[in-house]
Amino acid sequence: MSVLLIAEHDNAKLKPFTLNAxxxxxxxxxxxxxxxxxxxxxxxxxxxxxxPLVKKVLVCDSPNYQNYLPENxxxxxxxxxxxxxxxxxxxxxxxxxxxxxxAAALDVSQVSDIIKVISSDxxxxxxxxxxxxxxxxxxxKKKCITIRPTSFESAEKSGGSAEIEKVEAxxxxxxxxxxxxxxTKSERPELGTxxxxxxxxxxxxxxxxxxxxxxxxxxxxxxxxxxxxxxxxGYISNDHQVGQTGKVVVPDLYIAVGISGAIQHLAGMKESxxxxxxxxxxxxxxxxxxxxxLEADLFTALPEFLAELNKLNTIQK
Amino acid sequence: MKILVAAKRVIDYNVQIRVKDDGSGVxxxxxxxxxxxxxxxxxxxxVKLKESGKVKEVVAITIGEDKxxxxxxxxxxxxxxxxxxxxxxxxxxxxxxxxxxxxxxEKEKPDMVFLGKQAIDDDCNQxxxxxxxxxxxxxxxxxxxxxxxxxxxxxxxxIDEGLETLEVNLPAIVTCDLRLNEPRFASLPNIxxxxxKPMEQLIAKDMGIDLTNRIEQLKVEEPPKRKAxxxxxxxxxxxxxxxxxxxxx
Numbered sequence: 001m002s003v004l005l006i007a008e009h010d011n012a013k014l015k016p017f018t019l020n021a022x023x024x025x026x027x028x029x030x031x032x033x034x035x036x037x038x039x040x041x042x043x044x045x046x047x048x049x050x051x052p053l054v055k056k057v058l059v060c061d062s063p064n065y066q067n068y069l070p071e072n073x074x075x076x077x078x079x080x081x082x083x084x085x086x087x088x089x090x091x092x093x094x095x096x097x098x099x100x101x102x103a104a105a106l107d108v109s110q111v112s113d114i115i116k117v118i119s120s121d122x123x124x125x126x127x128x129x130x131x132x133x134x135x136x137x138x139x140x141k142k143k144c145i146t147i148r149p150t151s152f153e154s155a156e157k158s159g160g161s162a163e164i165e166k167v168e169a170x171x172x173x174x175x176x177x178x179x180x181x182x183x184t185k186s187e188r189p190e191l192g193t194x195x196x197x198x199x200x201x202x203x204x205x206x207x208x209x210x211x212x213x214x215x216x217x218x219x220x221x222x223x224x225x226x227x228x229x230x231x232x233x234g235y236i237s238n239d240h241q242v243g244q245t246g247k248v249v250v251p252d253l254y255i256a257v258g259i260s261g262a263i264q265h266l267a268g269m270k271e272s273x274x275x276x277x278x279x280x281x282x283x284x285x286x287x288x289x290x291x292x293x294l295e296a297d298l299f300t301a302l303p304e305f306l307a308e309l310n311k312l313n314t315i316q317k
Numbered sequence: 318m319k320i321l322v323a324a325k326r327v328i329d330y331n332v333q334i335r336v337k338d339d340g341s342g343v344x345x346x347x348x349x350x351x352x353x354x355x356x357x358x359x360x361x362x363x364v365k366l367k368e369s370g371k372v373k374e375v376v377a378i379t380i381g382e383d384k385x386x387x388x389x390x391x392x393x394x395x396x397x398x399x400x401x402x403x404x405x406x407x408x409x410x411x412x413x414x415x416x417x418x419x420x421x422x423e424k425e426k427p428d429m430v431f432l433g434k435q436a437i438d439d440d441c442n443q444x445x446x447x448x449x450x451x452x453x454x455x456x457x458x459x460x461x462x463x464x465x466x467x468x469x470x471x472x473x474x475x476i477d478e479g480l481e482t483l484e485v486n487l488p489a490i491v492t493c494d495l496r497l498n499e500p501r502f503a504s505l506p507n508i509x510x511x512x513x514k515p516m517e518q519l520i521a522k523d524m525g526i527d528l529t530n531r532i533e534q535l536k537v538e539e540p541p542k543r544k545a546x547x548x549x550x551x552x553x554x555x556x557x558x559x560x561x562x563x564x565x566x
Contacts, residue, residue, distance in 0.1 A: 100446035
């Protein structure tokens with residue numbers, strides 16, 4: 001039977017991680033159907049119908065799905081999933097929020113945050129914040145799966161013409177109300193999805209010194225991260241924390257400055273494509289995972305780094 | 318009002334995980350165990366609500382082997398009033414855990430159930446949401462700010478794009494983010510007092526719930542090791558490598 005994928009969108013446009021989830025879903029079964037639940041979301045349906053990997057688009061248009069409250073969304077997904085073997089969504093705050101409700105309603109044990117599809121019932125997923133990889137086989141008849149978007153390529157966006165079918169809304173419990181959403185108004189990219197992350201640790205010695213990190217981040221259009229030690233010392237707020245108890249990041253470039261490399265920090269960044277470590281302690285564990293290590297005092301190295309970057313004609317955005 | 322707060326005993330977040338050579342899992346013998354970090358936030362918030370006078374009773378629950386009682390004792394030392402230990406000697410998936418909690422909720426009838434947003438061992442991020450679905454309650458996941466009203470709860474939650482504010486009717490499930498509060502340490506006198514607080518024991522397999530795991534763990538392995546990198550002599554060389562060799566800037 002086919003795969004049902006739940007699209008993430010803002011009622012006007014598709015969110016990009018849906019494309020990664022479509023790739024993952026197509027590895028479970030090539031007959032990928034996408035459900036869009038939203039309010040006045042016809043444009044999103046059109047956008048999805050042109051994705052070549054998508055064979056059918058199901059649209060449920062109702063004010064009840066405007067803000068994708070899980071109490072409202074889960075009963076719809078549960079009903080639509082009757083005809084499917086796999087129910088798939090990206091493992092971000094959108095998917096994590098409602099998919100376990102669907103799994104519970106179907107009496108299915110969910111497989112969370114997979115990084116590889118081995119077969120239609122066997123998947124690889126990180127455990128212990130990526131310190132180990134588990135290969136797991138789901139014995140449930142139906143499978144509820146969330147996928148880690150950064151582990152799958154994003155699907156081609158144009159060239160397809162899948163049929164669009166309407167789906168009736170289902171009753172909602174009216175137990176929760178959306179009040180507002182405040183998108184982080186930072187000039188910098190979001191930590192979880194940034195292409196480059198520059199992080200500071202206890203070596204920065206004060207919150208004011210994070211300016212050195214911010215300057216580099218601005219130059220590289222990077223997000224700013226921090227070690228737990230820097231957060232605990234009060235140098236920076238904990239939404240910047242990278243690590244097992246903070247955010248797990250997988251950027252193309254991760255620059256760790258004045259971070260020794262405690263286990264719990266490494267767990268949050270060691271899957272980054274290129275890692276740079278700047279630290280004055282030659283024995284710091286961070287050097288064991290760094291592609292490029294610079295043994296230097298950060299207070300001289302960072303201004304030099306900025307000066308060198310300023311010399312470059314172009315910097316990738 | 319009454320809160321049931323659930324906590325899990327996990328390998329301490331500072332311990333370097335070691336995968337067993339036979340691929341059957343990770344080493345847990347003689348490894349330091351602690352309360353799952355976001356569960357500490359859940360316990361802290363429950364106790365703060367009690368201290369504010371809005372909540373009358375906080376009941377702490379854990380599910381696991383005998384040693385998991387330490388997790389409940391710690392919650393009692395922080396300020397929970399009584400504890401429940403559901404004895405289970407082997408791993409139970411979040412679906413089974415949610416079913417056990419549902420049974421306890423039906424008996425205890427709390428106004429809210431607090432949990433951490435995710436356990437740092439199996440990283441499933443499911444239990445709170447599953448419990449909410451089974452009870453047909455609303456949920457406030459990844460909560461970083463709470464405002465308890467008479468019949469509802471206003472919460473700010475962490476989402477990928479920033480923050481979201483919701484209002485949920487009571488009873489409700491709350492899963493806690495690390496930003497919700499700063500968990501306190503238990504004082505020695507409170508640790509002593511906690512030893513006298515009541516702790517009820519239930520046996521998971523005698524609760525009349527099918528706890529058969531649905532997911533087979535075929536293999537656990539080390540993630541691929543990173544190739545050893547190089548040391549660069551100075552900042553100019555670093556920038557040149559990033560630009561011309563790694564091509565990331």
